[in-house]
Amino acid sequence: MNTSTTFQSAVQPVVRSVLHPAKTALLLKRMLFAALALSAGMTGLVHADDTASPLSFLVGAGAIYGGDSLVRVPFADGSRDNFKAGGLAHLYVGAEFRVNDRISLQNTIGYQINNTDVSSGGNLRFTRIPVDLLFLYRVGQNFRVGSGLQLVARPELKGTGVARNISQQYDATVGLIAEAEYLLMPQMGLKLRYVAEQFKPRQGGEKINGSHAGVLLSYYF
Numbered sequence: 001m002n003t004s005t006t007f008q009s010a011v012q013p014v015v016r017s018v019l020h021p022a023k024t025a026l027l028l029k030r031m032l033f034a035a036l037a038l039s040a041g042m043t044g045l046v047h048a049d050d051t052a053s054p055l056s057f058l059v060g061a062g063a064i065y066g067g068d069s070l071v072r073v074p075f076a077d078g079s080r081d082n083f084k085a086g087g088l089a090h091l092y093v094g095a096e097f098r099v100n101d102r103i104s105l106q107n108t109i110g111y112q113i114n115n116t117d118v119s120s121g122g123n124l125r126f127t128r129i130p131v132d133l134l135f136l137y138r139v140g141q142n143f144r145v146g147s148g149l150q151l152v153a154r155p156e157l158k159g160t161g162v163a164r165n166i167s168q169q170y171d172a173t174v175g176l177i178a179e180a181e182y183l184l185m186p187q188m189g190l191k192l193r194y195v196a197e198q199f200k201p202r203q204g205g206e207k208i209n210g211s212h213a214g215v216l217l218s219y220y221f
Contacts, residue, residue, distance in 0.1 A: 054098040061091050062191070062216030064112065068209040070126060070157055071166060076119045083124060085199060086212025087114035092132070096220065106134040122161030129153040132177060142183040150175040155199050170199040170208070191216040
């Protein structure tokens with residue numbers, strides 16, 4: 001069977017599920033159950049062999065920036081600023097499985113938020129839930145490169161106070177990730193990444209570019 005055909009047949013069901021909002025929760029549940037099953041299955045290996053386990057877990061956080069302007073935000077001093085679709089903070093947890101000395105597979109689920117106060121007591125935030133599926137390749141003792149998919153669930157723009165009339169939900173989407181990671185120590189890695197993705201308003205309209213660059217710090221345990 002052709003490798004490209006095999007890859008497409010494997011990825012298409014996942015993509016179709018993510019692009020249907022009604023199936024997003026079921027997809028996330030299945031991924032979490034799969035991660036728990038993998039963890040349980042590997043626990044026996046860890047106890048059977050006290051050498052380095054192929055399974056590890058991670059938590060991380062970072063700053064992200066980019067994308068189209070969702071709205072021009074007014075501030076108390078009269079100035080205005082662009083509220084970006086690709087900002088601002090990214091928090092995540094997940095697991096990594098080491099296939100061999102060079103190749104690892106990483107899966108994380110996170111929370112992204114861009115949040116700002118506006119003049120006269122209002123607040124504006126853009127939130128989403130990213131699930132990252134990554135293929136990582138070690139090219140040196142402390143350096144890895146990777147690529148993969150970012151499945152984004154429940155993107156929503158929401159205002160409060162004077163911005164309470166701003167409310168927009170977007171369809172779930174799939175983005176592409178390219179990243180490089182430098183391991184500061186065995187348990188800590190600094191990532192530079194770029195994510196290409198777009199958000200389509202659920203009620204129709206032009207797509208919003210949510211592509212962004214980011215700097216992330218991961219702790220492995």
